Amino acid sequence: MRQIHLCDPQLHGEGGHYMNHDTQLVRELQNRGLPVAIYSRKGCTVKCAGVAPEPIFSYDIFQEAATDAQVWAIENFQAINQAFLADLCLISPERFKADDLVYFPNLLQNQLYAVALWLGRMPADRRPAVAVMLRYLNHAMDYVQSRANKEHIAHFYRYAARALHQVQPRTVICADTRELAMAYQKILSLPVLELPNPMDVSDLLARAAPRAANARPTVVYQGHTSALRGLHFLPEIIERCAKLQPRPRFIVQVQSRDAAATQLGPTLERLDRLAAAGDDVRIVNGALSSADYFSLLNEADIVLLPYSPSFYGHGSSGVFTESASLGKVIVVSPQTVPARQGYEYGLGVVTAAKWTPMAMAEAVAAALRELPALQKKAVAAAPRFRAEHCAHVFWERLLSSVPAVAARAASLPASS
Numbered sequence: 001m002r003q004i005h006l007c008d009p010q011l012h013g014e015g016g017h018y019m020n021h022d023t024q025l026v027r028e029l030q031n032r033g034l035p036v037a038i039y040s041r042k043g044c045t046v047k048c049a050g051v052a053p054e055p056i057f058s059y060d061i062f063q064e065a066a067t068d069a070q071v072w073a074i075e076n077f078q079a080i081n082q083a084f085l086a087d088l089c090l091i092s093p094e095r096f097k098a099d100d101l102v103y104f105p106n107l108l109q110n111q112l113y114a115v116a117l118w119l120g121r122m123p124a125d126r127r128p129a130v131a132v133m134l135r136y137l138n139h140a141m142d143y144v145q146s147r148a149n150k151e152h153i154a155h156f157y158r159y160a161a162r163a164l165h166q167v168q169p170r171t172v173i174c175a176d177t178r179e180l181a182m183a184y185q186k187i188l189s190l191p192v193l194e195l196p197n198p199m200d201v202s203d204l205l206a207r208a209a210p211r212a213a214n215a216r217p218t219v220v221y222q223g224h225t226s227a228l229r230g231l232h233f234l235p236e237i238i239e240r241c242a243k244l245q246p247r248p249r250f251i252v253q254v255q256s257r258d259a260a261a262t263q264l265g266p267t268l269e270r271l272d273r274l275a276a277a278g279d280d281v282r283i284v285n286g287a288l289s290s291a292d293y294f295s296l297l298n299e300a301d302i303v304l305l306p307y308s309p310s311f312y313g314h315g316s317s318g319v320f321t322e323s324a325s326l327g328k329v330i331v332v333s334p335q336t337v338p339a340r341q342g343y344e345y346g347l348g349v350v351t352a353a354k355w356t357p358m359a360m361a362e363a364v365a366a367a368l369r370e371l372p373a374l375q376k377k378a379v380a381a382a383p384r385f386r387a388e389h390c391a392h393v394f395w396e397r398l399l400s401s402v403p404a405v406a407a408r409a410a411s412l413p414a415s416s
Contacts, residue, residue, distance in 0.1 A: 001034060001099060001100065001101050001129075001399060001402075002035075002097055002099040002100050003034070003035045003036070003037065003097075003100045003101075004029055004034055004035070004036045004037075004100070004101050004102075004103060005036075005037050005039065005095075005096070005100060005101070005102040005103065005128070006022060006025065006026065006036060006037070006038045006039070006103050006105065007039045007057075007088075007102060007103070007104050008022055008038070008039070008040060008041075008053075008104070008105050008106055009040075009041055009057035009059065009060060009061055009084075009087075009106065009107075009111070010041070010060055010061060010105075010106045011038070011040040011041060011044055011046075011048075011053060012040065012041040012043065012044050012060070013044065013045070013046055013287060014046060014287050014288065014289050014290060014293075017199065017223075017318030017319075017322075018105075018106070019046055019048065019290065020199065020201065020290060020293075020318070020322075021105065021197075021198065021199060021318065022038065022048045022105065023048040023049050023290075024198050024199065024200070024390075024391040025103075025105075025198060025391050025394065025395070026038065026048045026049040026051055027049040027391065028198075028390075028391035028392055028394070028395055029395065030049060032395065036051060037051075037054070037095070038051055038052075038053035038054065039053060039054050039055075039056050039057065039091065040053035040054070040055050040056070040057065041055060041057045041058075041059075041060065042055045042056065042057060042058055043055060054091075056087050056088075056090045056091060057084075057087050058083060058086075058087055059080070059083065061106055061107060061108050061110070061111055062108070063080060063083075063110075064076055064080075065079035065080055065083075069147070069148055070148050070149060071149070072147065072148075072149075073147075073149055073150065073152040073153055073156065074152065076110050077109060077110055077113070077156045080110035080111065081110055081111065081112075081113045081114040081117070081160075082114070084110070084111040084114035084115075085114040085117050085118055088114060088115070088118040089118065089121070093121070093122050093126070096122065096126060096127070096128045097126060097128065098125060098126055098127060098128065098129075099128075099129075100128035100129070101128060101129045101130070101131060101399070101402065102128050102129070102130050102131070103130075103131045103132075103133075103398075104130075104131070104132045104133065105133045106133060106135060107132050107133070107134065108134075108136060108138055109138075109153055109156040109157040109160055110156075112132060112157065112160035112161060112164065113156070113159070113160035113163060113164075115130060115132065115160075115164055116160060116163040116164040116166070116167050116168075119164070119167050119168050120167045127167070127168050127170075129168070129170040129171070129172070129402045130164065130168055130170070130171045130172070131171070131172040131173075131174055131398055131402075132161075132164070132171070132172070132173055132174065133174045133175070133176060133195070134157075134173065134174065134175050134180065134184050134192075135175070135176060135180065135315060135316065136311075136315065137180060137183055137184075137314050137315070138153060139151065139153035139154055140310065140311075140314075141228075141310065141311060142228075142308065142310050142311075154187050157184070157187050157188060158187055158188050158189070161173055161188045161190055162188065162189075162190065165190060170402055172193055172398065172401050172402060173188065173190060173191070173192050173193065174192065174193045174194075174195050174398065175192050175193075175194055175195070176194070176195055176196065176197045176316045177194070177197075177314060177315065177316050177337050178194055179313065179314035179337060180192075180314050180315065180316075181193070181194040183314060193397065193398070193401050195394050195397055195398060196388055196389040196390065196393050196394055196397075197316045197318065197321045197389055198389065198390055198391040198393075198394040199318050199321035199322050199325065199389060200321075200325045200386045200389055200390040200391075201294060201322045201325055201326060215246060216246050216247060216248060216249050217246065217248045217249070217301040217302065217368055217371060218248065218249045218250075218251060218299050218300055218301050218302070219241075219248045219249070219250050219251070219300065219301070219302045219303075219304050219331075219364060220250075220251045220253075220296060220297060220299060220300035220302070220303055220304065221234060221250070221251070221252045221253065221303075221304045221305075221306075222251075222252075222253035222255075222284070222288075222293070222296055222297065222319060223253065223255065223318070223319045224255055224256065225253075225254055225255045225256045225257065225259070225260040225264065226260070227263060227264060227308070228307065228308045228310075228311045228312075229305070229306070229307050229308070230305075230306030230307055230308060230333070230355075230360070231260070231264055231267055232264060232267045233306045233356075233357040233360055234250075234252060234267065234271060234306070235267060235270040235271055235274060236357035236358070236361065237304070237306065237357050237360050237361045237364065238250050238271075238274055238280065238281060239274075240357070240358065240361035241361055241364055241365065242280060244365055244368060246368075247280065248280075248301075248302070248364070248368060249279065249280060249281075249282070250280060250281045250282070250304075251281075251282045251284060251296065251299060251300075252271060252281065252282070252283055252284065253283075253284045253285075253288065253296065254268065254271070254283055254284070254285050254286075255286065255287050255288075256287070257285060257286075271283060284296060294322075297319075297322065297323065297326065297328070298326075300323070300328055301329065301371060301375075302328075302329045302330070302331055302364065302367050302368070302371070303319065303320075303323040303328050303329070303330045303331070304330075304331050304360075304364065305317060305319060305320055305323075305330060305331065305332045305333065305338055306331075306333055306352075306355075306357075306360045307332070307333050307336055307338070308333070308355065309333055309334065309335040309336050309355055312333065312336040312337055312338065313335050313336055313337065314337065315337065316337060317337065317338055320332070320337075320338040320341070321389055324341070324342075324345070324347050324349075324378075324381075324382065324385045324389075325382060325385060325386045325389060326382065327348070327375075327378045327379040327381075327382035328348070328378055329348040329349075329350070329367055329371065329374045329375055329378050330342065330347065330348065330349045330350070330378075331349075331350050331351075331352065331360065331363045331364050331367050332349055332350070332351050332352070332363075333351070333352055333355045333360070334351050334352055334353065334354065334355060335355075339351045341385075345381050345384060345385050346377065346380075346381045347377070347378055347381045347382075347385065348374040348375060348376075348377045348378025348379075348381070349378075350363045350364075350366050350367040350370075350374070351363065
């Protein structure tokens with residue numbers, strides 16, 4: 001490859017995992033001596049491994065433009081793809097050559113077709129190879145289930161992906177879990193490459209300051225503020241754990257309080273009351289810098305992930321991957337990718353019996369009872385997990401797949 005172009009409309013600032021994810025990818029490319037250009041959301045001022053992104057994208061990938069309850073999916077597909085195409089056209093086509101790779105780490109069907117339209121505007125002999133990561137089975141989400149004609153989303157994915165393959169056979173469609181790869185391969189009737197979630201952050205733990213001794217174990221919940229991540233379970237979990245001996249301390253990051261207030265306002269109020277009542281709960285408000293984020297994660301004896309199986313039954317979790325790479329004890333929901341990976345890698349993971357606040361609290365209690373043994377297990381399993389969920393493995397698999405996918409795509413009949 002001559003150059004890698006990383007196009008991430010979710011890269012906007014320090015909040016979330018996009019910054020850490022993209023930084024690890026860029027650092028590995030630098031280690032390989034491959035030039036990289038980054039394109040981010042407008043307003044982005046952060047750097048990834050010293051590389052300043054060029055801010056071109058106008059919206060995050062979940063932006064909607066729908067006005068009608070019946071044809072909302074069509075409206076979104078049409079309007080947002082056109083907006084994404086306009087953003088992509090801000091990049092001079094002269095920057096690209098056929099031996100480049102453009103990687104999109106976060107896209108939905110509402111941006112995927114725009115990539116096909118964008119490449120179609122370039123001379124065929126200059127079109128770069130393309131890789132697209134599909135992370136979200138969004139038509140299966142709880143918030144979509146009540147909408148009319150939601151099944152069209154899968155059709156749009158299929159239409160857009162096949163249009164992209166037609167204009168550029170050197171396209172790699174990717175997913176970062178086995179479950180997503182299987183689901184999208186069924187939807188698209190095209191190969192989907194499973195890649196690791198490159199979030200090995202063990203080097204940060206090695207540089208972290210030693211933890212102060214504390215008789216009370218600490219349970220940490222951090223990351224994006226969302227019901228999909230079970231934030232609404234936290235007050236009951238905390239209240240149920242107040243009777244345990246030793247009584248755990250909870251640290252809860254509320255990353256986006258204003259955005260979450262409409263849906264989770266009562267939950268946030270309960271958490272605030274619990275924090276004000278004593279020293280059992282500490283609230284950390286706002287997006288954190290990478291240093292502060294990992295400092296908070298370093299405080300955890302137990303990382304609590306009460307995530308919804310409707311999303312995390314197929315989607316990856318950055319907090320889980322980071323925690324596992326650090327050798328942390330983790331409490332997870334059943335029927336989720338973290339539960340499956342915890343079992344397969346022999347991690348220090350306790351899986352709740354059900355996705356309920358009571359069951360999650362019981363899992364926290366079980367983790368506390370066996371904490372020393374679980375910590376030993378987590379530390380022992382972390383090296384293998386880190387070795388398989390890192391940027392080196394990510395790029396090895398992706399870069400080696402581009403010519404193979406091109407040959408396979410060329411052999412497919414037009415009617416397949």
